Amino acid sequence: MGPQARTLHLLLLLLHVLAKPVQLIENSDFHLAGDYLLGGLFSLHANVKSISHLSYLQVPKCNEFDMKVLGYNLMQAMRFAVEEINNCSTLLPGVLLGYEMVDVCYHSNNVHPGLYFLAQDDEFLPILQDYSHYMPHVVAVIGPDNSESAITVSNLLSHFLIPQVTYSAISDELRDKRRFPAMLRTVPSASHHIEAMVQLMTHFHWNWIVVLVSNDDYGRENGQLLSQRLIRTGDICIAFQEVLPTPEPSQGMGPEEQSQLDNILEKLQRTTARVVVVFSPELALHGFFREVLRWNFTGLVWIASESWSIDPVLHNLTELRHTGTFLGITIQRVSIPGFSEFRVRHTKATQPISNKTSPRATCNQDCDACLNITESYSNVLMLSGERVVYSVYSAVYAVAHALHRLLRCNQVRCTKEVVYPWKLLRELWDVNFTLLGNQLFFDQQGDMPMFLDIIQWQWDLSQNPFQSIAFYSPTKQRMTYIHNVSWHTPNNTIPMSMCSKSCQPGQMKKPVGLHTCCFECVNCLPGTYLNLSADEFNCLPCPDSMWSHMNAITCFKRLQAFLEWHEAPTIVVALLASLGFFSTLAILLIFWRHFQTPMVRSAGGPMCFLMLVPLLLAFGMVPVYVGRPTVFTCFCRQAFFTVCFSVCLSCITVRSFQIVCVFKMARRLPRAYGFWVRYHGPYVFVAFITAVKVALVAANMLATTINPIGRTDPEDPNIVILSCHPNYRNGLLFNTSMDLLLSVVGFSFAYMGKELPTNYNEAKFITLSMTFSFTSSISLCTFMSVHNGVLVTIMDLLVTVLNFLAISLGYFGPKCYMILFYPERNTPAYFNSMIQGYTMRKS
Structure with missing residues (x-):
């Protein structure tokens, strides 16, 4: 090359250097030329020192604010990420990323940068009907750092669908994609x-x-x-x-x-x-x-x-x-890796330092003191691991990966074309990449789940x-x-911060005042327990079959009490029932064998069998009182025994009335006596009384239930007494009242016939049976009203067996004794002589 050519070449080179924009040199921290520009919004200054900026229509000056150390640190993270991507040959090969960063001064300078980013390179923002092919100054915006500023900027950028990736704004309001469709962030939400x-x-x-x-x-x-x-x-x-x-x-x-x-x-x-x-x-x-x-x-x-x-x-x-x-x-x-060294890297010595703002600057970027102030905190920042800078770093890489997809890049080249922000936004939503060991992607709300x-x-x-x-x-x-x-x-020790100390196990919380955390501890009473997973403020009652001690957190299964065969009272009652069963069976056989004799006929004839058969069945059903109660056994207790007893009482009552009627009323009311005999009055009376008794029992069962239940033993809460439903006592009152009435009526008629012939005079036997039935029923009702233990079942069974024995042995026993040991008195001649003697004494 000749001297003239060499001189011309140097002149052209000098003109090329002098033609470069001044701001690229003066504001190298804030601007980097490239094929695609990213906007950056950072708070290098905050906490305004005065309100002078409100008195003129200019952007704020840095000297009116305090320096924000982390803001400058985050800005350096964006510079580092862009330079690292530009130096990487695989992510965006052949493509140079640039940036345009602005100090938003926390809240004071948000709208101006947003409008600047929306404008074209000539700083002109046209009003169009369709912005699908509009090219703003930047293809995406990184930042700002706080939610209030992010919302302000997003309200501008979202109308143009310019991607905005914030690195520190956590407000849940930003998750609303109907309001902020172009907003994404690399931090979890608030x-x-x-x-x-x-x-x-x-x-x-x-x-x-x-x-x-x-x-x-x-x-x-x-x-x-x-x-x-x-x-x-x-x-x-x-x-x-x-x-x-x-x-x-x-x-x-x-x-x-x-x-x-x-x-x-x-x-x-x-x-x-x-x-x-x-x-x-x-x-x-x-x-x-x-x-x-x-x-x-x-x-x-x-x-x-x-x-x-x-x-x-x-x-x-x-x-x-x-x-x-x-x-x-x-x-x-x-x-x-490498960021801590980059953060404190000084600019080149040849670069002039100026406090003046370039013509295209969007904010006064005279941050000469930023690096010096940051250096004083270098040790703290380095030891802290540079935490938030990764959010800026990953935001820049997310945009770069979206560009990689949009420009259809491979390992060696990318297809350079016009990038419309709305297309880049669509690709940005779908990025999924690994960065320094972390899998990064955006969820449905546009958040990166870091x-x-x-x-x-x-x-x-x-x-x-x-x-x-x-x-x-x-x-x-x-x-x-x-x-x-x-x-x-x-x-x-771990500091304690509690309005009230924790309660001991088994103590419920009783609120004091308005706060649920302020409470008193109250012991759970026996029979209740505290279930912390369900309710801390109430002791829950144990189930019927379970019990607990004071301050319990669980219940234990209670002992179940019912009549058992090995117990002494049960054995005694069983022996009495066996005596009644076999004696009644013997009486039945004796009466059957001597059915045509005057002694059997005077005792009631066929009606004797109407009494003996229920008695025999009742004695045979005594085992239903022993063992665990069931529906069947409760039915037998509440229905079968009381009906059988009422049948026997009605037969005795009508027999007493019939004897008195024969000897005293036949001659005074002959028509009534004929009506009584003609229509089988004794059987009609027994059937009527039985029907009334069955109706009372059925009504009682329908009104309550026959299902067995468990009741707490009043003397020992650890024991649950299994018995039939306690409401049957109300029905028992009606049943007993009816039996008492029959006993009184039978007793009265028997007393009226005390002067009858000896062979017909059954007053003392009937009186004995009815008196025992009356007193035993009264005793049972009194005992049941004052006691709820297992003895109630024993007393109920004992009284039932004794009542049946009173009828079986007290009424039929003397008859069998006469039949077996005095057969000469069981003849028609003997009975006629007794009647004639009674008639002559009355005459």
Whole structure:
């Protein structure tokens, strides 16, 4: 090449350099040229120092705000990710990613960058009817970091379907894809952060907490989410919830704010709650914690929301270690190789440093002090694992993978074409890739289900200042406990934060006041137990077949009591029943053999068999009283025995009436006597009484039940008495009343016939039977009214057997004695002589 050609070449090269835009050199931290530009929104500054920016129509100046260390750290993460992707030959080969990043100053500068990103390269935003083929300045936007700013920007970008991937905005409001169709995020939503907090408090049995929130959307929304979650749980109560005062810009804490803060700290000092949950941006807490230090609080547990859980500036207040234990919820720790060195990398010495804003700048990007301030926290940031930067890093990679799909890239090249944001958004929803060992994808709400870390603040310079103690899985919604916590308490004991101490096993909680966490412990009485999984505030009664001692948590099976064959009372009654059965069978056979004799006919003739057969069956059915009650045995007890007894009583009653009628009323009322004989009056009377008795028994069974039940023994609650339904006593009262009436009537007629001939005079036998029946029934009713034990069943059976024996032996016994041992008196001649003698004495 000749000298002239060489000179021309150098001149062209110089013109090419001089023609480069000035802002590319001046603002290299904020702008990188490329084939496709990504927009970045970061809070490098926040906590405005004055309100002067409200008096003119210009973007805020950096010197009007405090430096936000983490914001600059996150911006560097986006720069690092873009440069790493550009240096990678496989993800986007032949494609150069660029970026345009803006300092949004937390809340103060949101709309202006959004409009700038929507405009074209000539900063013109046309009003069109169809934006399907519109090319904005950027193809996607990363950020901003807080929910309020993210919602503001998304309201602009979503109308154009420009993908927006936020890395730190956790509001549940952003999950509504009808309002924010282009919004995605690389962090779990606020609901998962709240759930991790609740599970943390549940793990350490803290149920009495204080909630402090900032006076903004972030504090109010998260405070409400926590309150709603605790209401659903019911195990954790809020002692009080207060809004932290926010001083006016450019002013210190005013008298009103100071008084409000003093009232909060005074309440915090008086309360028994030792756990304090704080939802607030980090920059608003500096003044609060300085006041906490001034009040000399100790022994508290501070639970930090994600907004300040890893803030290095607050952590730099080392005196906070004396106030208690600091725990926080933050994103999963993922180490990014090479980033720590990149973060503190100085710009080239040849690059001029200027505080002036370039013509195309969207915010005053004079951040000369950013790197210097960040370097002072370099050790803390490095030891903390650069936690949130992975969310920015993964957001940039998610957009790059979507571009990879949209541009149909392979290992060597991509098809460069016009990328419309709405097409990129469609591909972004479907990305699924692995980045530094984590599988990344977006769920149906547009969230990336990253793990959350529960961290503890440490102040030992040789270790991680934010030590992981547990992690929370959004997909499983479960916290896993990993490490022990070093509590800032004597002997490293877990702080207690409970309105009331835990009750002992078997003690129910009696609420005191409005909070369910404040209660008294009351012992569960015998017969009740406490089922913690069902109800902590009520002792549940044990089932009928079970019992419990005082302060029981379970019931045990009670001993079942009923008549058994091996017991002495049962053996005695069984012997009496056997005596009755065999004696009645013998009487039946004797009467059958001597049926035509005057003695049998004078005793009632055929009606004797109507009495003896039920007696025989009743004695044979006595075993139904022994053993475990069943429906059949209860039916026999309540129906069969009482009907048989009533049949016998009605037969005796009508027999007594018939004897008196024959000897005294036949001659006075001959027509009535003829009517009585003609229509078989005795049998009609017995049938009527039996029908009435059957109706009473049936009505009683229908009104109650014949199913056996268990009743607690009043003398020993550990025993349950198995018997027939106790309501049968009401029916027994009617049944007994009818039997008593028959006994009285039979007794009366027998007494009226006491002067009859000896062979016909059965008054003393009937009187004996009826008197015994009357007194035994009265005794049984009295005993049942004052006693409920197993003896009731024994007494019921004993009285029943004795009543039948009284009829069998008391009424029929003398007849058999006369038939067997005085046959000469069982002749018609002897009976006629007795009647003639009675008639002559009456004449």
